[in-house]
Amino acid sequence: xxxxxxxxxxxxxxxxxxxxxxxxxxxxxxxxxxxxxxxxxxxxxxxxxxxxxxxxxxxxxxxxxxxxxxxxxxxxxxxxxxxxxxxxxxxxxxxxxxxxxxxxxxxxxxxxxxxxx
Amino acid sequence: xxxxxxxxxxxxxxxxxxxxxxxxxxxxxxxxxxxxxxxxxxxxxxxxxxxxxxxxxxxxxxxxxxxxxxxxxxxxxxxxxxxxxxxxxxxxxxxxxxxxxxxxxxxxxxx
Numbered sequence: 001x002x003x004x005x006x007x008x009x010x011x012x013x014x015x016x017x018x019x020x021x022x023x024x025x026x027x028x029x030x031x032x033x034x035x036x037x038x039x040x041x042x043x044x045x046x047x048x049x050x051x052x053x054x055x056x057x058x059x060x061x062x063x064x065x066x067x068x069x070x071x072x073x074x075x076x077x078x079x080x081x082x083x084x085x086x087x088x089x090x091x092x093x094x095x096x097x098x099x100x101x102x103x104x105x106x107x108x109x110x111x112x113x114x115x116x117x
Numbered sequence: 118x119x120x121x122x123x124x125x126x127x128x129x130x131x132x133x134x135x136x137x138x139x140x141x142x143x144x145x146x147x148x149x150x151x152x153x154x155x156x157x158x159x160x161x162x163x164x165x166x167x168x169x170x171x172x173x174x175x176x177x178x179x180x181x182x183x184x185x186x187x188x189x190x191x192x193x194x195x196x197x198x199x200x201x202x203x204x205x206x207x208x209x210x211x212x213x214x215x216x217x218x219x220x221x222x223x224x225x226x227x228x
Contacts, residue, residue: 046216
């Protein structure tokens with residue numbers, strides 16, 4: 001159990017285009033999902049916390065108009081990178097927390113590798 | 118001071134040895150503590166969590182928590198080359214909800 005999927009697993013796009021990444025909890029309901037970014041050989045950086053049915057909470061320094069997050073259901077959250085530029089190239093990882101889990105475990109998706117040309 | 122600090126590493130141990138990974142945290146209100154393993158190019162996977170003082174064992178892994186010292190560790194017994202990865206310590210302050218991650222410790226197990 002506790003499986004989180006992400007789609008796509010990798011994407012290459014041209015500078016200026018927008019890219020949408022989906023994160024799904026497959027066998028549990030996730031009231032909270034998290035979006036991270038990780039550059040090569042660096043640690044995870046939390047971008048935002050997404051709660052179902054409400055606006056995402058962004059970490060300091062993360063542009064909410066550039067990284068649009070939607071958490072419309074208990075099993076799906078999306079991250080849209082708008083007007084992507086080469087510096088947005090990174091490994092984007094989502095995680096989800098089971099609504100019924102009282103220990104605050106987070107389960108990670110496999111990640112999406114974004115390359116902006 | 119970082120909220121969650123881990124050994125800077127890298128840590129190298131011979132196959133079959135015990136690997137000891139350490140983590141300290143600054144918020145005394147922290148409630149849940151997690152160890153994740155991350156292979157190069159992959160996303161983190163949960164190894165263990167602990168929320169009570171003392172030891173928690175799962176196979177070759179033992180998590181140890183000392184809230185008074187604000188310290189959590191992960192011991193890996195009989196280390197295998199497949200254990201070579203970066204290990205991330207994460208702490209949750211329940212009211213905040215989000216996990217705070219350390220920068221990770223890279224472990225190499227040499228055959």
